[in-house]
């Protein structure tokens with residue numbers, strides 16, 4: 001029977017003391033094809049009764065398919081009908097569905113109830129048609145304690161005191177929308193508010209923390225103005241809430257009109273929040289606001305096109321940042337954190353295409369990854385570069401206008417952009433979106449031209465690298481001369497004279513360039529004529545060849561030493577430090593270590609040890625990395641500096657600059673284990689999650705095995721939130737003294753950690769695998785493969801394949817560079 005939900009009228013009577021609720025919903029359905037049963041999605045709910053058109057109906061639950069099947073007892077023809085379902089549910093301690101999050105207030109343990117329905121967890125809160133294509137309107141009501149605040153996607157319509165200490169809160173009807181962006185929140189929230197035009201804006205947090213939402217509130221006003229102008233379409237709801245949630249699986253979630261965030265990705269503590277955290281908060285907020293259009297107003301038809309949501313939000317967030325913070329040089333950051341991150345995952349044969357087959361909604365949680373966000377986002381930047389900014393924007397405006405409140409597939413977007421531009425994009429985009437992997441373009445200089453060829457780039461070739469792409473190239477042949485050229489076949493030749501050859505100016509293309517010795521030397525000698533993105537690209541592409549064991553690590557170190565001694569750009573310098581640190585940690589290589597110290601020192605000479613207000617967030621990252629490298633290398637001057645800073649901080653906490661806090665806490669513990677206890681005390685009393693995370697990181701930087709073991713034990717206590725476990729594993733993985741301990745700890749505690757997975761909670765477990773197995777599993781592959789199998793890694797099949805492939809890549813790298 002084919003049905004379409006039109007409206008859900010839902011009332012939840014919520015008991016936050018016992019973590020339960022009783023629900024009743026009246027679903028208005030449009031029966032499109034006649035039949036005798038209605039199937040809804042429902043998981044873990046206790047269904048009390050079902051009435052169909054006012055008459056009691058039979059029903060049964062199929063738990064393994066998460067279905068509620070209603071038997072109508074007769075054939076029902078196309079019409080609009082009402083189904084009334086009474087049910088009850090639990091507010092569980094996990095990170096998906098309608099769940100609870102704990103916090104302390106004046107020594108008292110308190111809870112909020114909050115929801116995370118993406119991808120397929122609305123069904124665990126109420127019976128529904130839980131797929132993005134089933135858009136409907138929602139009328140929500142809560143019965144809650146009168147002292148609590150209730151939040152959903154829309155404004156409160158009316159409140160009625162029920163006399164028993166409870167109140168009924170009715171919310172306005174939502175626009176037509178998908179179930180995964182619905183929101184339920186109940187608790188003692190505090191808020192600050194403002195207005196953008198007629199839209200009520202609030203930031204909410206557990207009471208007492210709301211004052212730290214001012215930055216996000218101000219930023220949201222600017223960002224909404226930017227998106228409304230860019231998309232040529234107004235934000236459609238009369239209110240927008242930004243909600244800080246203490247326990248949260250992802251970074252943030254774009255519930256329409258009620259966006260939820262990890263606390264440390266929303267709240268800004270003046271004097272304590274670093275510039276790089278501030279940049280991250282702005283980026284995450286912009287990303288979620290972009291979803292109000294891309295995802296919420298226009299939604300993918302099915303999860304296979306998840307990238308239509310995530311790639312666009314990733315890309316559009318940076319466009320907003322460029323407008324609001326032009327001084328941040330944000331597209332250079334994009335090249336590092338989006339292009340390079342997308343390529344790293346896509347270089348594995350266990351990667352997946354941007355548009356990926358998804359049969360069951362339960363498979364979706366795994367594809368919230370670097371392909372859906374970063375590769376997709378990079379391909380959009382390439383597309384914008386190809387059609388031009390104006391045509392790209394016109395195409396998007398048309399797309400939003402044409403498909404508002406509806407669902408789309410990728411070709412709907414291609415058609416709109418192609419209509420707005422004078423070039424054809426379909427076949428070139430289809431290859432990048434539907435085909436796994438990305439190309440490596442090989443460049444050979446000839447006397448009268450440039451020979452170009454392509455093959456799929458893989459860290460480890462599996463014999464399946466015959467794929468081809470249509471690659472639109474802009475070839476720079478001297479300082480300013482640009483030639484347009486399309487490499488469509490495996491090989492081609494471009495007749496041209498040249499002084500230098502740069503085939504990926506500003507790294508707009510999603511491919512790596514393998515230059516021959518002559519062209520690489522020409523580029524190296526002319527670095528000053530290249531942009532910082534070009535210089536980053538040169539280091540990155542060479543690094544990829546090193547990781548693929550096609551080029552020895554020495555070659556990359558030589559290249560950096562030979563050509564980058566005059567480098568002054570903080571983005572390029574920090575990237576160089578990361579890569580040298582990577583070589584050093586993978587290969588324990590003395591020479592790269594020496595160059596790492598030189599470049600760290602040079603970087604600090606350039607930007608200074610003490611941050612100044614006018615510096616960019618990237619300079620903050622550069623300083624932190626340089627100080628960390630020198631500290632781990634036991635540089636005596638840095639040790640003196642860090643010790644002085646930490647001692648001064650213990651006397652007067654306000655003496656330590658926000659941008660230095662994290663790195664000084666970690667250095668203090670590394671240099672003197674007696675600081676460990678002090679840092680642990682500070683952690684316990686810290687009021688912000690950002691500060692707690694910095695102190696938790698420092699607890700991972702001891703050189704004393706006993707202290708490190710304490711950190712691991714501590715991380716499983718109530719003091720450390722499950723959502724921060726990934727941070728612990730990541731930081732210990734980077735501490736050269738901790739690496740043996742961590743992998744064993746993960747194995748010993750996996751069963752326990754695994755219990756907290758499911759829905760977005762699985763993201764945390766994925767991170768634990770990604771941070772531990774590829775590096776710490778070197779030499780232990782078979783044992784680990786045996787362990788991470790079957791039910792132990794349910795819902796993480798692709799992640800497991802990826803981390804073990806990456807482990808193989810690393811093992812070969814060590815072998816290849818050992819002689």
Ligand SMILES: [Zn+2]
Nearest residue numbers: 287291310313
């Ligand atoms: Zn998103």
